[in-house]
Amino acid sequence: MNDNSQPAAVRARGIVKSFGSGDTQITVLKGIDLDIYLGELLLLVGESGGGKTTLLSAIAGILDINEGNIDVLGVPLSALPANKRTRFRGQTMGFIYQQFNLLPALTAAENVAVPLLIQKVGRAEALRRARVMLNRVGLADRTEFLPKNLSGGQQQRVAIARALVNEPRLLICDEPTAALDGPNGQKIMELLREVGRSPDRCVIVVTHDSRIFHFGDRMANLTDGRIVNIEQISQEGTA
Ligand SMILES: Nc1ncnc2c1ncn2[C@@H]1O[C@H](COP(=O)(O)OP(=O)(O)OP(=O)(O)O)[C@@H](O)[C@H]1O
Numbered sequence: 654m655n656d657n658s659q660p661a662a663v664r665a666r667g668i669v670k671s672f673g674s675g676d677t678q679i680t681v682l683k684g685i686d687l688d689i690y691l692g693e694l695l696l697l698v699g700e701s702g703g704g705k706t707t708l709l710s711a712i713a714g715i716l717d718i719n720e721g722n723i724d725v726l727g728v729p730l731s732a733l734p735a736n737k738r739t740r741f742r743g744q745t746m747g748f749i750y751q752q753f754n755l756l757p758a759l760t761a762a763e764n765v766a767v768p769l770l771i772q773k774v775g776r777a778e779a780l781r782r783a784r785v786m787l788n789r790v791g792l793a794d795r796t797e798f799l800p801k802n803l804s805g806g807q808q809q810r811v812a813i814a815r816a817l818v819n820e821p822r823l824l825i826c827d828e829p830t831a832a833l834d835g836p837n838g839q840k841i842m843e844l845l846r847e848v849g850r851s852p853d854r855c856v857i858v859v860t861h862d863s864r865i866f867h868f869g870d871r872m873a874n875l876t877d878g879r880i881v882n883i884e885q886i887s888q889e890g891t892a
């Protein structure tokens with residue numbers, strides 16, 4: 654378990670993010686300071702529209718911020734040019750989107766293989782590893798299905814397998830259990846916790862699902878663009 658003596662994998666300071674301009678401008682992140690440590694699973698909770706997805710996109714370097722600094726694994730993300738940022742993201746991060754973002758023309762296994770193909774892993778090896786990962790999320794019998802022929806929960810598990818397949822050091826998950834029933838949600842969280850327990854990896858999970866809170870090491874509450882509270886989660890009674 655994390656005791657915060659580990660170095661921070663993510664160090665965000667003074668993050669401000671606005672959308673729009675002039676009269677219609679809204680400031681969604683109003684000065685966020687947040688550390689995510691190696692070896693931990695951090696939960697991010699808060700009201701709908703509070704800025705959670707926006708913050709994840711900023712940490713992933715997908716979204717430019719107006720003010721502040723974000724270091725990921727010691728690299729000043731905000732200072733990197735876009736092409737280097739994209740490459741760095743591909744090598745170090747996995748992202749489970751709130752919308753699953755599966756490619757409709759590709760099978761489950763091909764979707765999961767995409768991050769490996771981008772990293773120039775050969776097609777046969779990429780598909781082999783994709784099928785191993787699909788097996789781990791309980792979809793061994795669905796590897797050749799197209800997304801449209803999968804249930805919402807199965808699509809979500811494909812998206813989770815895709816985020817895990819290249820063994821990212823920073824795993825960013827936006828409501829990963831939203832489309833899953835209780836048992837499948839627990840199974841996925843066990844997988845994510847295993848990743849978060851690795852000493853050189855960490856996981857951030859946005860969730861509204863109180864059934865999975867006990868899988869976290871810490872919980873940060875993002876409300877109205879600010880982190881209003883961070884608490885350590887008691888691990889009593891959990892495996
Ligand atoms: N590209 C955009 N352009 C304009 N406004 C945006 C954009 N993206 C997000 N917003 C606004 O930013 C606010 C925060 O959105 P965000 O998606 O980060 O919330 P959230 O905390 O993830 O909510 P939820 O729990 O419903 O997913 C919302 O008011 C939203 O309308």
Ligand SMILES: [Mg+2]
Pocket residue numbers: 705706707751827
């Ligand atoms: Mg969101």
